[in-house]
Each structure stands twice: as structure tokens, then as C-alpha cells.
Amino acid sequence: MTTPEDQPSAPQPPASEPADRVHRSSAGIAGGVLLLGLAGWLGIDAIVAGEGRTPWLALAALILVVPLTVAFTLRPAVYVGQDRLRVRNPFRVIVLPWGQVAALRSGYSNEVVARSGKKYQLWAVPVSLRARKSAARREARAAAERSTPREPRDGRGSRGSRGGFGGLGGFGGSSGPVSEGPVRSATDRAMDEMRALRESREKEESAQGDVTVRWAWEILGPAVAGAVVLGILLAVG
The missing domain is CATH 2.30.29 (PH-domain like)
Incomplete structure (x- = not known):
């Protein structure tokens, strides 16, 4: 009769690697969102309400500007x-x-x-x-606080006769530990x-x-296409 200890144990799944830590610029992302919103508002308005070549110029400009804005703000x-x-x-x-x-x-x-x-x-x-x-x-400031000798406290947690605020920590000293690093x-x-x-x-x-x-051809391709179309439209006049 086999006991549970004699039975082969199930294979353990391999330990998963820790996920990559991602660093991004929050200021760049915020700026990119604002620029995309502004470009979309102006571009769509020109496409809808523009006359003559204006809608085509606005469309070509959007094809050029949007990938570049994404590339320099949201993508990195x-x-x-x-x-x-x-x-x-x-x-x-x-x-x-x-x-x-x-x-x-x-x-x-x-x-x-x-x-x-x-x-x-x-x-x-x-x-x-x-x-x-x-x-x-x-x-x-932290180095100055670390080098300044602290006043001895009495048994009640106050700073002797000059503390003035008892165990409340007062306003005359640091209220928390000083960073050592x-x-x-x-x-x-x-x-x-x-x-x-x-x-x-x-x-x-x-x-x-x-x-x-x-x-990054997904960025370069649309940007180049937009630049070419915009150049042709401007050259044709």
C-alpha cells in the first residue's frame, strides 16, 4: 500500500521572473496629452469647417504632427x-x-x-x-540637522526648561527622524x-x-508620409 509520501509529487511551475520596472516622464506624458488635444481640436476644426485646400493641408499636418508628438512625449x-x-x-x-x-x-x-x-x-x-x-x-538641511547636537530630554519627554511644549514635540525642534542617506x-x-x-x-x-x-517604423512611416503630402500640397500651391 502506497502512502501519500511515496506518491510522486506534481511538478512545480517554474518561478516567474519579476516584472520589468518602467521609468517614464510624467511631465512628458502630461505635455503630450495637452499637445495632442490641441492639435486634434485645431486640425479637426480645419478639416470640417475649412474651404479649398485647407482641409487637405490640415489632414496632412495632423498625419505629420501626431506621430512626432507621440514619439517625443508619450512613447519614451x-x-x-x-x-x-x-x-x-x-x-x-x-x-x-x-x-x-x-x-x-x-x-x-x-x-x-x-x-x-x-x-x-x-x-x-x-x-x-x-x-x-x-x-x-x-x-x-538634513546634514545640518544631523550635525546639530540634540538637547537632552527629561523623563516626561520635554526638552528641559527650554522645551516649553512638553511631550507634544513643540515647535522648537524636529518632529520626526532625520534621514540618514x-x-x-x-x-x-x-x-x-x-x-x-x-x-x-x-x-x-x-x-x-x-x-x-x-x-520605430510605426512612428517614422506616418510622419514621413505626412511630410511628403504636406510638401506636395504646399508646392502645388
């Missing part, structure tokens, strides 16, 4: 996976296994450098100098995470391969 994204980095830029899609990534650089723009020496800009992770300055100011902007934190993942995964066998680049 960076997909960060365990084995590779997939960069979706306005006109190209670049897939770089971590073993082929030489560096991730941040300056006036964020870019990934392949071991071949080629550089690819990360359109979806733009550099904000204003956000960097704001993060630097917060870091300076450096303050970074959102895009700089994203780059730090990608650098850490690259360092931990670049030697893995599954993170090896070739860099692939694919042109």
Missing part, C-alpha cells in the same frame, strides 16, 4: 529587467543585456554606454537641474538603482548577449 520609456535594459526612445528601441552595459552616466542628460563605446540617451529619464538643486538644498532627485535615484542592478547582474549567464537596435 525605460524598461529595467533582471537580465537586460530596454530603452524606448522616440525613433528607436535599444535592448542592452546587462553584460553589454559599460556604464550609466548622468550629466546634462542621462545615457547608457555600451561596451562597444556607443552611447544611447535615456529620453524617459530626463535630467532636471531644478530637481537636483532642490535635492541638494534638502541634503544640506543622501537626498537625491527622482531621476538620479532611478539611475542609482540601474547602476546597482547592473553591478549585481552583469556577470550572470542570462544577462549576456548582443545589443539590438530597432527603428
Whole structure:
């Protein structure tokens, strides 16, 4: 008689890989939606109410403008996976296994450098100098708070004779713990995470391969067609 322990166990399903983390520009998406709404409103109005060549010019302009607006605002994204980095830029899609990534650089723009020496800009992770300055100011304040000695508290939780507000935390000191790590902007934190993942995964066998680049013909095709039609209409007069 067989016992449950003697029976072969059912095969376990393979562990699923964690989903890619996606980085996109929220400001770019918001701007793209507004621009598409404005272009659609003006273009459709010209097509419906225009006379003569105006509807055709408006249609050709829409065919040109809409793909370009999508390309530079809604399309850019960076997909960060365990084995590779997939960069979706306005006109190209670049897939770089971590073993082929030489560096991730941040300056006036964020870019990934392949071991071949080629550089690819990360359109979806733009550099904000204003956000960097704001993060630097917060870091300076946090450093000043960490270096300032705290006054001893008595047994009731007040700051001695100068606290003045008992255990309510008062208005004369910090009301919460001070951050111990450096303050970074959102895009700089994203780059730090990608650098850490690259360092931990670049030697893995599954993170090896070739860099692939694919042109976004779904964007280039309509834009070129719209530009050609618009040029012909303007040339004919």
C-alpha cells in the first residue's frame, strides 16, 4: 500500500521572473496629452469647417504632427529587467543585456554606454537641474540637522526648561527622524538603482548577449508620409 509520501509529487511551475520596472516622464506624458488635444481640436476644426485646400493641408499636418508628438512625449520609456535594459526612445528601441552595459552616466542628460563605446540617451529619464538643486538644498538641511547636537530630554519627554511644549514635540525642534542617506532627485535615484542592478547582474549567464537596435517604423512611416503630402500640397500651391 502506497502512502501519500511515496506518491510522486506534481511538478512545480517554474518561478516567474519579476516584472520589468518602467521609468517614464510624467511631465512628458502630461505635455503630450495637452499637445495632442490641441492639435486634434485645431486640425479637426480645419478639416470640417475649412474651404479649398485647407482641409487637405490640415489632414496632412495632423498625419505629420501626431506621430512626432507621440514619439517625443508619450512613447519614451525605460524598461529595467533582471537580465537586460530596454530603452524606448522616440525613433528607436535599444535592448542592452546587462553584460553589454559599460556604464550609466548622468550629466546634462542621462545615457547608457555600451561596451562597444556607443552611447544611447535615456529620453524617459530626463535630467532636471531644478530637481537636483532642490535635492541638494534638502541634503544640506538634513546634514545640518544631523550635525546639530540634540538637547537632552527629561523623563516626561520635554526638552528641559527650554522645551516649553512638553511631550507634544513643540515647535522648537524636529518632529520626526532625520534621514540618514543622501537626498537625491527622482531621476538620479532611478539611475542609482540601474547602476546597482547592473553591478549585481552583469556577470550572470542570462544577462549576456548582443545589443539590438530597432527603428520605430510605426512612428517614422506616418510622419514621413505626412511630410511628403504636406510638401506636395504646399508646392502645388
